[in-house]
Amino acid sequence: MNERFDCLTHVYKCFLSGSRPSLGAAHVAGVMCGLVASPGGDGVDGVDVTCISVSLVEMLTCLVSQRQPGPAAELTQYCADTLTLLLRDMDLMTQLVHHFQSEDQIVSHLAAKSASSCVVYQLLKSGTVSPVWQQKCVQAFLSSPSAAELDACLWSLTDVLKRLLRTAPQEILWKLVAPFDSSLSALCSRFLPENQQLLMESSSRAWGTTFCLLLDLLEALTASSLISVAGLKSPRLAHIHSSALLTAVSCSSEYFVKKRALLLLKRLILQKAGEDWAPEDVLSARQRHEHFRSDMNMLAQTVLTAVAADWLQSVQVGSVSFFGGTRHIRGDDGQKPDCVMLRGVSLLLLKSMELHIQTAGRTAEQDSATEVYGYLQSLWGFLRRCSVQLTEVTHLCCWVSLLFGEQDDDMMEAAKALLSIFLHHRLCSGVDDLAELEAACSSGCNPHCHFLLLLQSVSFDHSTLLDFLISSETCFLEYFVRYLKYLKADWQGFTAACERDTESHCHVSLQESLARLCGGDKPALTFKVEPERVESSTCAQPTCVIPPVEGVSLASGLRLVEYDSSGESDPESMEICEDEPGASVKRERGRTPLSTTQKQSESCNSTGFLSEPTSTREAEGLSPPRLPSRQRSCSLSGQGSCETLARVVACLSELREVVTRLQTKKLFPYNPSSLLKLLAGVEMCFQQSPPSQFNK
Incomplete structure (x- = not known):
């Protein structure tokens, strides 16, 4: 046993150092196969030697697959010869699968792992x-x-x-x-x-x-x-x-x-x-x-x-689990619910509804519209029962931010599904647009509210939207294109959503709900305003402030990538097809996806809205969007609804300018021509809005 153990130790050290063992392949194969088949001893020592032998089998397959040139090729050939002897002449696989039923879970798992490596090796080598x-x-x-x-x-x-x-x-x-x-x-x-x-x-x-x-x-x-x-x-x-x-x-x-x-x-x-x-x-x-x-x-x-x-x-949704067990939140509100389960159930139902309406067409339109909103009501009942504090959120459209705020990819999927559900209901219901929007708000699926809450969550920062557009980790591009088409068609409904007092309707209750839902030391949203980040420390009313990523603030101008210095990409390698309802997208293959940014903090101004990241624009060399004088004076007048509308358009205008510049330098990863047309169309709608709209 000691001699065989010394043999395995020698081979193992040689493999780690990348050198060829001095022992012959036939001798090593015989020792390994013998120990796998019969450890030659009882107790812990026998099990340990078996585990070493089985692990060396997997190491052999890994070294063979590397196929390194030069001196390392000698080691590769040595491993290939040893594997051939083990698998063809010594029937090693029979011994490995025999250990599948071992009562020792470590031996069983290592045997399954080594057997898998050998199966892949044989399949790629001989196709059998x-x-x-x-x-x-x-x-x-x-x-x-x-x-x-x-x-x-x-x-x-x-x-x-x-x-x-x-x-x-x-x-x-x-x-x-x-x-x-x-x-x-x-x-x-x-x-x-x-x-x-x-x-x-x-x-x-x-x-x-x-x-x-x-x-x-x-x-x-x-x-x-x-x-x-x-x-x-x-x-x-x-x-x-x-x-x-x-x-x-x-x-x-x-x-x-x-x-x-x-x-x-x-x-x-x-x-x-x-x-x-x-x-x-x-x-x-x-x-x-x-x-x-x-x-x-x-x-x-x-x-x-x-x-x-x-x-x-x-x-049934349990309490979220941690390595130390379950964590109780402060107060008497019980335990933090498992948000992974809540998001999973919500997305499963929303995406099923989206698929259903895509295949149902316009058959049984009125019944279909009623049925779709009925499913949403069932979802709200489930979420309320599972301790999500939606009972205190008077504006149900806030539930997307409440539940999906920490998961960008899930939030975009939910927003896209809700947009499809809303458009289907609007098509089938036969009521006028404003009445439909009111009904959508009562069911939590007004797309204008979702978009405004998304922009507020990123502090109206166009660079975050740019990161979303470039990243392949979310479906933001498809959602964004489809929403912009609807926005142009329903500008009146969008302005009505901007006129809604978003802060008083959902931000306070949303903050309280998130504090209970998250259950951590810090709530996801907080009323606290940090004086060193605020030009004017007086706020008309409490607003929600997104906590900063540790060590990161918007003032630093941090980006995922320096867009002006990015490497060249293949020109015009992506098209956005406007004709298809889902904005069919063909992405460029072979590019490394960029991670989306974390939501960052921003301070509030004297009107109670999150202030614009001016230092970020200066860092990028961007000037403020050039709006007509009427809109500029409106945005400075202190009118909340007017300012929200102006800030949305300013964000989209800055986004259009950055994308245009990147496209000109051939740094954008796909052809954004259709997207730029939609963004320009939004600015045109804003410029053509009647002056009376801003004087309400």
């Missing part, structure tokens, strides 16, 4: 799937109950899929998944029953672990859905069993199972399966299979049918 590994997994999927062997097989197949999705061609993925198609269907039928009682009876801690591993596999299969053109059912299993997933969210006895099932449903409805681990260029290039549209419609209808059957009433 290891028959021993394949047979073991199929047998486990067909018959094994919740146990270590099934868990190891689920994890191993998921790991292989994730690795191959990064580099492997479509043919390799098909060879991998095709043999498991029927066994995976049988497994899902067993673990995702439609019967609520069966799901509740099968709930246990061991079952929950296996269930979550199955959900991980379903997400990986969904991310590889381009192979469904070959007629495979496996990549569609998550959509097919969406009803059972909803049942798991409401009926599972384990909270972590509820949450994991909901997050999978959220990724399905947002078409973001695999976004946490798959390369963006791979996901963007993914082809939609022939059943994609029908699968998405089926998912949306399943969600809406469940909501109509009071599914939301059965969804």
